[in-house]
Amino acid sequence: MIFKHKEHIASRPSDLIGGTPLIDLGRILKEKDVDTSSGVRLLGKLESLGPCSSVKDRLGLSMINAAEKEGKIKPGESVLVEPTSGNTGIALAFLARERGYKCILTMPETMSVERRMMLLALGAEVVLTPKETAVKGAIAKAQEIIDGLDGKGIMLDQFSNPANARIHRETTGPEIWRDTAGKIDILVSGVGTGGTVTGISQFIKGSKEFNMKAHKQIKTIAVEPKEQMLITEAKGGEKEGPQGPHRIQGMGAGIIPKVLDLNIIDEVIAIHSDEAEEMSTSLWMMGLPTGVSAGANVAAAAKVAAREDSKGKTIVCIIPSFGERYFTHPMFSKVKKEAEEMKKQALPEPFDNTKYGFATARG
Numbered sequence: 001m002i003f004k005h006k007e008h009i010a011s012r013p014s015d016l017i018g019g020t021p022l023i024d025l026g027r028i029l030k031e032k033d034v035d036t037s038s039g040v041r042l043l044g045k046l047e048s049l050g051p052c053s054s055v056k057d058r059l060g061l062s063m064i065n066a067a068e069k070e071g072k073i074k075p076g077e078s079v080l081v082e083p084t085s086g087n088t089g090i091a092l093a094f095l096a097r098e099r100g101y102k103c104i105l106t107m108p109e110t111m112s113v114e115r116r117m118m119l120l121a122l123g124a125e126v127v128l129t130p131k132e133t134a135v136k137g138a139i140a141k142a143q144e145i146i147d148g149l150d151g152k153g154i155m156l157d158q159f160s161n162p163a164n165a166r167i168h169r170e171t172t173g174p175e176i177w178r179d180t181a182g183k184i185d186i187l188v189s190g191v192g193t194g195g196t197v198t199g200i201s202q203f204i205k206g207s208k209e210f211n212m213k214a215h216k217q218i219k220t221i222a223v224e225p226k227e228q229m230l231i232t233e234a235k236g237g238e239k240e241g242p243q244g245p246h247r248i249q250g251m252g253a254g255i256i257p258k259v260l261d262l263n264i265i266d267e268v269i270a271i272h273s274d275e276a277e278e279m280s281t282s283l284w285m286m287g288l289p290t291g292v293s294a295g296a297n298v299a300a301a302a303k304v305a306a307r308e309d310s311k312g313k314t315i316v317c318i319i320p321s322f323g324e325r326y327f328t329h330p331m332f333s334k335v336k337k338e339a340e341e342m343k344k345q346a347l348p349e350p351f352d353n354t355k356y357g358f359a360t361a362r363g
Contacts, residue, residue: 005189012098016051017061018171022179024315025298027286028279032302033176040305044298045176052094052118053322055172055196059093062167063156064099072154075100079153081146083107083138083193085250086115087321088158093122096250097290104145104153106138111249113328131245134254135159136293158193160258170201176316177204177215184216185313187267188301190223190251191231192294194260196318197222201264217270219266223300224305225252226270231260247273247330250293250320269300280323289323292331 008018025042034040047055064080067073079102082092089105093207096103104122107115110131120127125148127145128135141352146153158164176184184204189197197220206214224231229239234256246252248271257264273292279302280295290298301317304310327336346353346363353363 013051014061014095014098014216014267017057018050019175020049022176023288023319025301025317028174028282028298028302029305031282032306034302034306036308039310040300040310041314042305043180043314043316044294045172045290046318046319047172048319048322050292053325054087054088054090054230055320056087056091058171058194059088059158059164059173059195060095060166062156062163063093063158063161064101066161067154067156067167068099073101077113077152078102079104081106081142081149081155082157082158083135083142083155085135085253086111086119086248086325087120088193089124089126090115090122092156093124095118096124097122104142105190106145107143107355108134108138110245112326114325115223118325136254158195158259159253159255162259164193164259165199165202165261168196169203169207169212170199172196173200173203175236176200180314180316182216183314184218184316186219186221186301186304186315188221188223188297188304188315188317190297190318190320191257192253192320195255196265196320198261202261205264219259220224220264220269221269221300221304222252222265223269223271223297223319225276225296226272228252228254229268229270230254230256231265232268232270234262236264237268239272240275241272248276248292248296249326249329250291251296252284259260269303271296272320275299284323288319290319291321291326292329293321294319294323 022043025044050057081104083106085202093103093242097210105124106127108131129141204214205216225248227246276292276296279299280292283290297317301315352361
């Protein structure tokens with residue numbers, strides 16, 4: 001039998017962005033003693049499987065494509081300058097390599113060494129800012145750099161750029177709708193810039209502003225760090241416990257982003273950094289390496305799944321990034337210490353272990 005196949009080959013890295021799969025996280029629900037016999041399902045949208053391993057790949061592509069189309073940037077001339085907590089910067093750095101732009105990224109000093117290494121390895125320039133000022137400081141520094149570039153620098157501004165939510169209206173939302181066969185009932189997503197939760201919800205719920213018909217009236221749940229409950233407060237809720245720095249990289253930027261549509265959010269769940277780290281570890285233990293923000297999202301989604309009114313419903317939560325990017329994060333300190341302190345073991349006969357630094361032939 002002769003099979004006819006159509007070639008499916010990406011011509012450049014950005015062609016691999018999108019089309020990420022869903023994974024059933026029922027194992028996590030069982031670990032949390034959620035009764036899945038009620039028909040409740042928890043699915044994770046694996047944005048960690050993008051070409052540069054995060055949901056921000058879509059954002060970087062959308063902003064650069066829009067800026068090129070509008071004539072705001074030109075390869076070989078324009079300099080992309082962007083404040084970032086890491087993943088948007090990585091997306092912009094790899095796209096800058098692909099398209100021919102110089103890229104300068106400002107980020108708080110608390111961001112992981114892995115992220116800095118990724119940016120440097122992709123040829124970007126990295127400028128660190130004080131942790132005390134969080135993203136606000138990175139934004140201010142980026143603007144200072146642009147002011148010194150004689151008109152060649154441009155900040156794509158992920159926090160207010162309309163291309164942010166647009167890419168999720170046009171791609172992420174439709175993918176989730178297709179892959180759940182329209183059975184999604186609840187969306188759970190962390191808020192960094194707000195583009196993911198906003199764009200997906202606009203597609204599924206519909207949006208008069210963008211002339212989009214409603215597919216279904218789902219419930220949209222935003223997730224933020226419990227140590228920084230700005231969205232909760234903005235939605236009329238009250239902050240709980242001490243407020244300040246947190247360890248959930250990628251969300252809780254210390255601002256209410258312009259991209260975020262507060263009206264489309266039905267509920268906000270605040271997750272403490274400790275809880276996010278614990279859930280991230282659980283995801284690793286099921287063979288799914290994720291970052292701490294994924295831990296926060298899944299922890300929130302598991303709480304929702306345990307509710308009486310979630311019986312028979314399908315919950316989709318976002319898995320924003322791959323876990324290998326977080327090895328210098330505090331949650332991996334024990335693993336890092338164990339890896340660094342590992343010792344070689346002696347070999348059995350016929351090897352003479354004195355040749356390999358051991359005191360005797362048998363070690």
